[in-house]
Amino acid sequence: MSHSNFDITALILRLGFGLNMIFGHGLGKFLxxxxxxxxxxxxxxxxxxxxxxxxxxxxxxxxxxxIILGYKTKYAVVFSIVTMAVAAFIAHGDDPWFSRGGSSKxxxxxxxxGFVSIYFIGSGKFSLDHxxxxxx
Numbered sequence: 001m002s003h004s005n006f007d008i009t010a011l012i013l014r015l016g017f018g019l020n021m022i023f024g025h026g027l028g029k030f031l032x033x034x035x036x037x038x039x040x041x042x043x044x045x046x047x048x049x050x051x052x053x054x055x056x057x058x059x060x061x062x063x064x065x066x067i068i069l070g071y072k073t074k075y076a077v078v079f080s081i082v083t084m085a086v087a088a089f090i091a092h093g094d095d096p097w098f099s100r101g102g103s104s105k106x107x108x109x110x111x112x113x114g115f116v117s118i119y120f121i122g123s124g125k126f127s128l129d130h131x132x133x134x135x136x
Contacts, residue, residue: 087111
């Protein structure tokens with residue numbers, strides 16, 4: 001893969017997974033967290049619903065903004081990786097792997113794969129990380 005194809009691939013992964021996570025999952029949780037309404041969220045790992053929701057917002061909304069921008073990408077994506085691992089193997093631990101019209105691990109695992117890929121390839125040339133490093 002040429003260097004430019006690699007950088008475009010990194011950009012597509014960051015934008016694709018980041019935007020889909022924000023608008024498909026994170027934004028709703030973010031709005032719920034700050035709505036003032038009673039927080040109804042699963043108590044995972046013994047955490048209070050408010051703390052669990054706050055951590056989900058961190059991994060599914062805030063970290064994804066950093067991922068999309070390509071800023072501190074390797075650090076930010078760790079929050080999304082942990083969030084998706086918890087979603088797949090704890091929150092959906094008893095659910096089947098694939099959806100048959102109900103809950104499943106499938107989406108969380110797909111996001112997990114994408115975020116792990118972003119961690120290993122990095123943010124690429126089309127990112128704030130690259131621009132701020134002084135490498136043009």
